[in-house]
Amino acid sequence: MYEPFPSDEQRIASDAAAGDFARYLLDVIAARRRQPADDLLSALMDATVDGERLTDDQIVSTAMVLLMAGHEATVNATTNGIAALAAHPDQWARIRSGEITPRAAIEEILRFDPPLQWFERWVLDDGFAVDGVEIPRGSRVALVLAAANRDPRRWPEPERFDVGRADSGHLAFGGGIHFCLGAPLARLELETTLTELAATEDELVVLPPTVRRTTFQFRGYERLVVRLSASG
Numbered sequence: 001m002y003e004p005f006p007s008d009e010q011r012i013a014s015d016a017a018a019g020d021f022a023r024y025l026l027d028v029i030a031a032r033r034r035q036p037a038d039d040l041l042s043a044l045m046d047a048t049v050d051g052e053r054l055t056d057d058q059i060v061s062t063a064m065v066l067l068m069a070g071h072e073a074t075v076n077a078t079t080n081g082i083a084a085l086a087a088h089p090d091q092w093a094r095i096r097s098g099e100i101t102p103r104a105a106i107e108e109i110l111r112f113d114p115p116l117q118w119f120e121r122w123v124l125d126d127g128f129a130v131d132g133v134e135i136p137r138g139s140r141v142a143l144v145l146a147a148a149n150r151d152p153r154r155w156p157e158p159e160r161f162d163v164g165r166a167d168s169g170h171l172a173f174g175g176g177i178h179f180c181l182g183a184p185l186a187r188l189e190l191e192t193t194l195t196e197l198a199a200t201e202d203e204l205v206v207l208p209p210t211v212r213r214t215t216f217q218f219r220g221y222e223r224l225v226v227r228l229s230a231s232g
């Protein structure tokens with residue numbers, strides 16, 4: 001459903017899946033209303049905004065956004081990072097030796113191969129221009145975050161994967177008022193994974209067949225099998 005030009009078949013399938021998912025969540029909300037639990041849905045049902053509770057539809061859409069945004073991107077960032085480190089053993093060695101912390105390295109992983117390639121916006125005003133090119137009101141504009149992350153005017157040698165860049169100014173989490181709400185959690189998840197992996201003191205080897213997802217918006221792997229082989 002996030003792809004730029006879905007076929008009718010994909011559109012119908014994603015609408016049906018979203019409908020099924022919403023109905024499933026409404027059932028869970030009804031169950032929590034009968035018996036609250038110590039979980040996010042129950043907390044959302046208790047929450048108030050300006051003194052008013054959220055409607056069931058608002059709880060459903062919030063839960064959907066959190067699950068989709070919170071799960072897919074982190075999964076793909078993890079696999080993109082593991083694949084990049086396996087392809088650059090010198091960089092993996094810098095992390096394992098302690099020269100570069102996992103905390104610093106994840107910023108380069110997010111810059112180098114971001115899991116979300118682009119987001120769209122609509123031009124709401126007249127007279128909006130980029131680089132002297134006027135973009136008419138009502139136009140849909142794609143912001144290719146992944147390209148910005150490799151802009152040579154911003155990043156020296158942008159094609160080089162260098163976990164020691166110590167620069168978190170990438171756009172993998174977007175920017176402005178819609179900057180990723182879950183960025184601190186995503187960073188924590190990625191740092192924890194990398195710390196655990198680095199503690200094994202093993203080489204990272206990606207085994208064939210490695211299969212990239214064919215989707216454009218979500219960039220990740222359909223299949224990525226990793227062997228941790230003792231480095232002796």
Ligand code: HEM
Nearest residue numbers: 069070073074077119172173174177178180181182185186
């Ligand atoms: C590596 C992992 C992640 C990446 C790369 C990522 C990236 C992004 C990007 C680029 C946006 C901006 C979308 C836009 O401009 O329209 C965004 C928004 C958002 N993200 Fe993430 N995200 C990640 C993980 C998470 C997690 C773990 C959560 C929550 C548990 C989350 C929740 C959200 C939400 C709620 C928004 C919408 C914010 C708004 O529109 O105001 N994300 N994310």
